[in-house]
Amino acid sequence: MVNALSVEELSLHANGQTLLDNVSFELAMGERKGLIGASGCGKSLSASAICGLLRPPLFIASGRIILDGRNILDFTQKEWRAVRGRHIFQIFQSPGTALTLAMRIGPQLLEAAEIAGVKNSKRTVLKALHDVELDEAITEFFPYQLSGGMKQRVLIAMALILRPRILIADEPTTGLDVLTEFEILSSLNTMIEETGASLLFISHDLRVVRNVAQRTLVMHEGRIVEETQTDMLMQSSHQHSKSLAKAAASLVRSC
Amino acid sequence: MNNLSAKKLNSVYQFILILKKHSGLSIGIFILFAFAFISLSPLFITYIEPNKMDLLARLSPPSNEHILGTDHLGRDVLSRFVAAIPVSLGAALFAMMVILAIALPWGLVAGIIGGRVDAIMMRMADIIMAFPTLIFALAIIGFMGASLEASIIGVAAAWWPSNARMIRALVLAAKEREFVRAARLAGASHLRIIFRHIMPQILPPLTVIISLETASVLLALSSLSFLGIGAQPPTPEWGAMLNEARPFFTQALHMLLVPGLAVTLAVLGLNLVGEGLRHILDQREPYKW
Amino acid sequence: MIKYLLIRMASALPTLLGMTIVAFAIVSLAPGDPIEQELRAMGIVPTVEDLNALRAKYGLDKPFIYRYLDWMSRAVQFDFGTSIATGRTVINEISLHFPATFTLAISALFGTILISLTLGIAAVASNQNTASFLRALTVVLVSIPSFWLALILIYIFVFYFGWARLVGDGSLRDLVLPVITLSLGSGAALGRVVYERIRAEMCEDYVRLAIAKGVSPAKILLRHITPRIIGPLATAWTNALGGLLGGAVIVESIFGWPGLGQLILQAISQRDFPIIQAYLVFMGLGFFITSLIADIIVIITDPQLRRKNSHE
Numbered sequence: 055m056v057n058a059l060s061v062e063e064l065s066l067h068a069n070g071q072t073l074l075d076n077v078s079f080e081l082a083m084g085e086r087k088g089l090i091g092a093s094g095c096g097k098s099l100s101a102s103a104i105c106g107l108l109r110p111p112l113f114i115a116s117g118r119i120i121l122d123g124r125n126i127l128d129f130t131q132k133e134w135r136a137v138r139g140r141h142i143f144q145i146f147q148s149p150g151t152a153l154t155l156a157m158r159i160g161p162q163l164l165e166a167a168e169i170a171g172v173k174n175s176k177r178t179v180l181k182a183l184h185d186v187e188l189d190e191a192i193t194e195f196f197p198y199q200l201s202g203g204m205k206q207r208v209l210i211a212m213a214l215i216l217r218p219r220i221l222i223a224d225e226p227t228t229g230l231d232v233l234t235e236f237e238i239l240s241s242l243n244t245m246i247e248e249t250g251a252s253l254l255f256i257s258h259d260l261r262v263v264r265n266v267a268q269r270t271l272v273m274h275e276g277r278i279v280e281e282t283q284t285d286m287l288m289q290s291s292h293q294h295s296k297s298l299a300k301a302a303a304s305l306v307r308s309c
Numbered sequence: 310m311n312n313l314s315a316k317k318l319n320s321v322y323q324f325i326l327i328l329k330k331h332s333g334l335s336i337g338i339f340i341l342f343a344f345a346f347i348s349l350s351p352l353f354i355t356y357i358e359p360n361k362m363d364l365l366a367r368l369s370p371p372s373n374e375h376i377l378g379t380d381h382l383g384r385d386v387l388s389r390f391v392a393a394i395p396v397s398l399g400a401a402l403f404a405m406m407v408i409l410a411i412a413l414p415w416g417l418v419a420g421i422i423g424g425r426v427d428a429i430m431m432r433m434a435d436i437i438m439a440f441p442t443l444i445f446a447l448a449i450i451g452f453m454g455a456s457l458e459a460s461i462i463g464v465a466a467a468w469w470p471s472n473a474r475m476i477r478a479l480v481l482a483a484k485e486r487e488f489v490r491a492a493r494l495a496g497a498s499h500l501r502i503i504f505r506h507i508m509p510q511i512l513p514p515l516t517v518i519i520s521l522e523t524a525s526v527l528l529a530l531s532s533l534s535f536l537g538i539g540a541q542p543p544t545p546e547w548g549a550m551l552n553e554a555r556p557f558f559t560q561a562l563h564m565l566l567v568p569g570l571a572v573t574l575a576v577l578g579l580n581l582v583g584e585g586l587r588h589i590l591d592q593r594e595p596y597k598w
Numbered sequence: 599m600i601k602y603l604l605i606r607m608a609s610a611l612p613t614l615l616g617m618t619i620v621a622f623a624i625v626s627l628a629p630g631d632p633i634e635q636e637l638r639a640m641g642i643v644p645t646v647e648d649l650n651a652l653r654a655k656y657g658l659d660k661p662f663i664y665r666y667l668d669w670m671s672r673a674v675q676f677d678f679g680t681s682i683a684t685g686r687t688v689i690n691e692i693s694l695h696f697p698a699t700f701t702l703a704i705s706a707l708f709g710t711i712l713i714s715l716t717l718g719i720a721a722v723a724s725n726q727n728t729a730s731f732l733r734a735l736t737v738v739l740v741s742i743p744s745f746w747l748a749l750i751l752i753y754i755f756v757f758y759f760g761w762a763r764l765v766g767d768g769s770l771r772d773l774v775l776p777v778i779t780l781s782l783g784s785g786a787a788l789g790r791v792v793y794e795r796i797r798a799e800m801c802e803d804y805v806r807l808a809i810a811k812g813v814s815p816a817k818i819l820l821r822h823i824t825p826r827i828i829g830p831l832a833t834a835w836t837n838a839l840g841g842l843l844g845g846a847v848i849v850e851s852i853f854g855w856p857g858l859g860q861l862i863l864q865a866i867s868q869r870d871f872p873i874i875q876a877y878l879v880f881m882g883l884g885f886f887i888t889s890l891i892a893d894i895i896v897i898i899t900d901p902q903l904r905r906k907n908s909h910e
């Protein structure tokens with residue numbers, strides 16, 4: 055299988071601290087992979103590094119990130135612009151602040167459609183909104199008029215419009231109720247099946263990952279400690295994977 | 310004991326590291342020290358008496374006798390430049406102290422008490438801020454009569470409200486910090502909160518404000534002297550020296566360059582220190598596009 | 599919206615009232631009796647009885663509040679008395695010189711906006727080295743006193759090259775050097791504000807999303823960042839107008855520009871109180887009105903405020 059993305063021995067430092075330590079993993083074409091781990095273990099940092107969105111004091115000390123045979127760490131800003139959006143896109147973890155405050159939702163989604171180069175951008179936007187269960191009327195709204203979950207869904211709609219070849223979703227369903235979560239995950243799944251995109255699905259919640267990804271990476275304190283079938287995590291011999299899996303199981307039971 | 314001096318050495322070393330990284334700040338500090346040093350130099354070197362006229366040597370260009378030349382009355386420009394340092398910079402520092410003496414308590418009280426007191430105090434500051442600053446200073450000088458003292462008072466009267474506002478903003482930001490809130494909830498007194506919690510927090514940004522504002526006060530005061538309504542001749546003061554140079558500066562360029570460069574460098578020094586400190590305090594980094 | 603604007607203006611009234619009290623107080627509390635001074639100027643040495651009679655005639659023996667109300671009632675009809683020095687009415691003198699100062703200040707304001715946008719955006723768009731050069735240039739430009747800059751420009755352009763003239767007749771051509779003098783410093787200072795504002799926005803999450811979407815820098819700046827900073831910048835620019843009006847005094851006196859600056863300097867040296875008072879009131883009023891305009895721009899550009907106001 056051809057890899058859409060491969061991260062090779064990536065180390066990331068800040069202020070003399072090692073935040074990511076020799077992280078390596080691959081994402082095959084059309085593959086959906088989960089990335090789980092406790093809070094603060096470095097999941098979002100890995101996502102930022104892959105999208106080239108690190109800023110000082112964070113810096114990459116060593117390693118390579120290969121996208122289509124090219125090391126993205128050598129990209130110029132112009133090369134980056136060419137791949138961002140249509141090729142690789144990230145749904146950020148903090149939907150509350152991610153949208154431009156002074157712009158209505160409509161133009162922000164249309165902008166994505168413009169970048170995606172779709173023909174009927176208006177219809178594409180409306181369809182994406184429909185897919186994430188949002189009313190058309192919110193195109194006239196400013197972000198502050200939306201709830202946290204609605205903003206989250208706008209971001210997912212943006213991903214649906216852009217249809218990137220690689221999508222990184224950083225906890226895209228936190229803050230949503232179970233029903234909406236289910237709807238959104240299925241529309242995400244549909245989009246990915248349609249476009250054949252690869253997905254890196256970041257979460258600390260094993261239940262959600264199980265709905266999306268066949269294989270899962272487990273991260274602990276800046277290292278990838280295990281990669282297995284998602285279903286096999288329960289049987290994992292690895293201590294950190296086990297505790298994550300156990301926590302998920304007890305949550306399911308208590309719900 | 311040994312430990313202590315090692316600690317001291319360490320902090321000196323760290324200070325040097327900071328200076329190395331922030332070249333603007335080190336240039337600014339160097340300029341200010343140079344001015345301080347030169348202003349003290351009359352203690353060791355004897356200059357020509359700054360007000361001694363030599364009508365035979367009027368407007369003479371730089372020479373061995375007069376390193377920076379003489380002015381239209383044959384006075385030595387170098388010694389007038391040196392004698393002007395305590396006047397020009399001293400006036401600016403004094404004016405800044407007066408401004409702080411009003412603005413600091415004003416901003417602290419308004420910020421900490423808040424509510425109606427805050428509204429009234431800020432409204433009063435707003436009334437003065439509604440006038441263009443230099444024009445308000447001009448009006449005060451107009452009412453007191455032109456003199457260096459009047460210009461200091463005028464500038465202080467016009468400059469304190471904006472400073473009070475900035476200090477209030479710092480206080481408000483400090484007040485919202487977690488531990489200050491906790492202290493307030495625990496019933497600590499206003500004074501205790503001010504000195505134990507708020508002052509240490511606003512001190513670094515306040516240093517930035519002070520050095521930048523002193524720069525602008527120095528500019529204003531020398532402008533007023535230049536207009537002939539600040540320091541009066543024959544007081545050596547850079548703005549006043551430039552004012553006296555006006556009719557002659559095509560014949561004696563040094564009369565234009567020396568006091569002008571003096572003001573510019575002093576203001577530059579203060580601005581560089583302020584900007585440098587601000588840069589150190591502001592740690593956020595933008596995303597690259 | 600309109601209702602909110604009216605409320606905003608009404609809330610400005612106390613400030614306006616305070617301004618007139620301050621303007622009146624500064625002069626009426628001035629040491630030195632204006633009447634005595636006027637008589638001295640005419641060469642009359644008055645007796646105490648004469649003085650008291652004259653004071654009573656001009657109402658100067660009345661309490662402060664009474665004199666203030668009297669002054670206000672005349673001021674709203676643009677009656678600020680007569681100039682002690684020239685004997686002409688104050689409003690006459692002011693309106694004679696006002697257009698020149700207004701032209702100068704507004705031109706300088708446009709210069710300031712232009713320079714600040716150029717410098718600020720250039721600093722944002724440039725690489726590390728150019729950016730630090732621009733920062734250094736900015737600090738130097740901010741530090742040069744306008745009076746010195748003016749003299750240097752005169753030396754270079756008037757005496758050395760002969761491209762400009764010193765004693766002009768108030769034509770547009772004579773405006774060039776004064777406007778450059780005034781706007782270089784404040785343009786640089788505001789260029790830093792523009793740069794800092796944009797940079798602060800560039801640290802925000804929404805810019806990260808726009809970058810991740812693949813939006814070009816120019817579009818990020820124009821579509822995403824501009825609506826957020828235009829209000830604060832409008833405030834900063836109009837605040838700069840205050841500095842320009844003050845700086846105009848200096849520049850007018852150097853370039854011989856026939857504005858209010860010349861008038862006020864003369865008035866200060868002759869202690870011509872009515873002129874000083876009216877000058878303070880007019881400059882304050884002009885500055886006040888532009889600040890109000892800036893406030894309105896802030897309201898219009900902030901969606902959160904805009905919505906709240908249209909629903910009220």
Ligand SMILES: Nc1ncnc2c1ncn2[C@@H]1O[C@H](COP(=O)(O)OP(=O)(O)OP(=O)(O)O)[C@@H](O)[C@H]1O
Pocket residue numbers: 068073091092093094095096097098099100110111112147258
């Ligand atoms: N800008 C930064 N400077 C220094 N350290 C940082 C920075 N950003 C993140 N870190 C550190 O990196 C570590 C990993 O952060 P990261 O955001 O990747 O966690 P995460 O796995 O996404 O956690 P969560 O599930 O809570 O989102 C944390 O310990 C954090 O303190």
Ligand SMILES: [Mg+2]
Pocket residue numbers: 097098099147224
């Ligand atoms: Mg995270």
